[in-house]
Structure formats: structure tokens, C-alpha cells
Amino acid sequence: MTLRFIAKDPNTNGDNCPTVWVDEEKQEFVIQGWKADEVTQAECLATGPIPDTETVLRLPVRMAAVLREACDAAEGSALR
Numbered sequence: 001m002t003l004r005f006i007a008k009d010p011n012t013n014g015d016n017c018p019t020v021w022v023d024e025e026k027q028e029f030v031i032q033g034w035k036a037d038e039v040t041q042a043e044c045l046a047t048g049p050i051p052d053t054e055t056v057l058r059l060p061v062r063m064a065a066v067l068r069e070a071c072d073a074a075e076g077s078a079l080r
Contacts, residue, residue: 006022009062018034033058034058035055036056
């Protein structure tokens with residue numbers, strides 16, 4: 001797996017914070033975020049089950065630019 005680091009949450013100290021990567025080989029986003037609490041998970045379950053192989057996580061809105069950058073990186077590597 002070749003992960004391309006995009007960025008960490010710009011408003012944290014750099015340790016244990018939300019982070020975004022792009023796996024260029026698998027064409028997938030890899031995201032480290034905060035675990036969703038039970039209330040959030042319950043709201044998500046209203047639209048369907050969450051398989052054991054998936055999870056719900058949270059990222060701050062201030063990371064929108066990071067997600068856009070990750071999308072641009074992923075789309076760019078898909079064109080290679």
C-alpha cells in the first residue's frame with residue numbers, strides 16, 4: 001500500500017489528530033478521525049446498517065480544504 005499523506009487537522013498540535021491520506025494504488029481515501037458517539041451512530045443507523053467492516057467517524061468542518069485536496073490528489077492519480 002502506498003499512502004500519500006495529505007494533511008492533519010490544521011488546528012491541532014499535530015499529535016493524535018484527524019488526518020487524511022490517499023491510497024493511490026487502491027484509489028481510496030484513508031481517514032483518521034474522532035470516533036462517533038453512540039447518538040451519532042444511532043442517527044446514521046436510521047439510513048441503514050453499519051457493517052462490521054465499516055465505522056462512522058467525525059472530521060471537523062475546518063478540514064474541508066484538506067478533503068478537497070485529497071479528492072484532487074485521488075483524481076489526479078487516477079488519470080495516470
